Amino acid sequence: MMDTIKVFSPGSVTNLSCGYDILGFCLDKVGDTIIVKKIPEQGLRISSIDKYDLPLSIDENVAGIAAKAMISEVKISHGLDIKIEKGIKPGSGIGSSAASSAGTVFAINKIIGSPFSNRELIRFAMEGEKYVSGSYHADNVSPILLGGITLVRSVKDLDIIKLPNPKDLIATIIRPEIEIKTSDSRKVVKSKVTIDKMVRQSANLAAFISSLYTEDYNLMSNSIVDEIIEPDRALLIPEYYNIKQISLKAGAIACGISGSGPAIFSLSKSDKVANDILDKMSSHFDNVNINYNGFVSKINSEGVKVID
């Protein structure tokens, strides 16, 4: 039985404009690396996090909170040491906390003989999400643990649907270097919407789900829109509408706010277009003297995985 495990827990993009709090997809390459080691002393400890001054205390760290919730349901005769190498900056909009909490419970599950399915791990990973955002959300942790594109039908019933992942889809992510706390970004969302807006948004959501099954990219393009959340959150993201226009003009199927921002996602059908979008968005941020960070990523069908 192994004594140390190293996993790679990727970033994730949620909301996808039309699916606030329920849709998400898993990124490739960009993510946290988590090393879990069995130790003789009982209990959990986080012995290191390489950057961003994140707390090491089990009760103040999303990974610790998720791990503690999980460990409370199993009997183990040893302790666990957790080391986290952050590949995602907190507050970036691509699921930094989710990567740490999902990756940690995934790693612990593997090292203790997989008593839980990945699907069952969502419940524990969500405890970390609750700590940072104030309420239970599975939209980031689900695509990390299940891979691909996921729909959270019910957090309460933990009913998560893995949607089709059209093979040609590729994401471009760009993030102006400002930090938005999820909890702050949730505050700008109005508490009520008109029925008319709800109907239009839900029609787009339904059409987007259909487009994933039929690979109708034209329909997908028309349906990834957001009349409800984007107008408020866009105010927090410098150059958002200019960047979006540049992306769509360069051939993106769609462009929107990733999670609660400031990261911006675009979807396209080829590496070439995805990279072209990245180049053009980068030039724009260069021109207006805003620091940024950007990359192109496949939609990762596998999700979190053991790398060592």
Place this chain on the structure above:
Amino acid sequence: MMDTIKVFSPGSVTNLSCGYDILGFCLDKVGDTIIVKKIPEQGLRISSIDKYDLPLSIDENVAGIAAKAMISEVKISHGLDIKIEKGIKPGSGIGSSAASSAGTVFAINKIIGSPFSNRELIRFAMEGEKYVSGSYHADNVSPILLGGITLVRSVKDLDIIKLPNPKDLIATIIRPEIEIKTSDSRKVVKSKVTIDKMVRQSANLAAFISSLYTEDYNLMSNSIVDEIIEPDRALLIPEYYNIKQISLKAGAIACGISGSGPAIFSLSKSDKVANDILDKMSSHFDNVNINYNGFVSKINSEGVKVID
């Protein structure tokens, strides 16, 4: 070239609990019969409607209004006489006005050499819907003209998606004999919803769309729910919650208000269950001395059709 055409324009069920104003499916057998005849005098006339005291005036009848909108875009050298045999009572919740308006434009289109596709006819049929409900709706006329189960992504762009129609699905319709005007039933719908309710409802809608593609009836059953509209509209329908409970207990996948009611739809996976549901709901209405009308129907993939 034919001088007379007879079409059968079926009833339709809309909303399907989770898809207010955007989802609908087409019924079989129950519907209006419409006879359109070329006449030498120019113009349109409705020469008879067999019941329900509906107006014959072109400008006050949904079929006349839809026909007039259509005729304004084509050149024809003759007039048209329209006769309607109503198979659906107005205000029943299974698309009485839509059957007349969609059926009439479909019949006229056929008799003048089909200048329009069925999809294009939706635009004209909606004029009739606007007259009765006060705003443009394509949720009833779309399944009649396209068949099966449809999603109205955008009324403005007339973007209508034909969804999969799982072959086993069968509907049971029961209607307590009271009349609800669509315009009245729309008034009880609150003008705003909380974001939380919107998120839950949209998650169910997205899951329902997925379930149609995957034929996951368990998911379908969990997702055909309505937290937003049903609680208000149910108050207008006698015995609604008792009937719903009877239906689900008898094995329905789902049960909800059809359109704006008072008709109630159930979905099940076999003729046997569908008929059993009808029997049990009927017994209940008998016991409480409420008159009703009920039937079992396949989901009609073809939609409106020429019968003579």
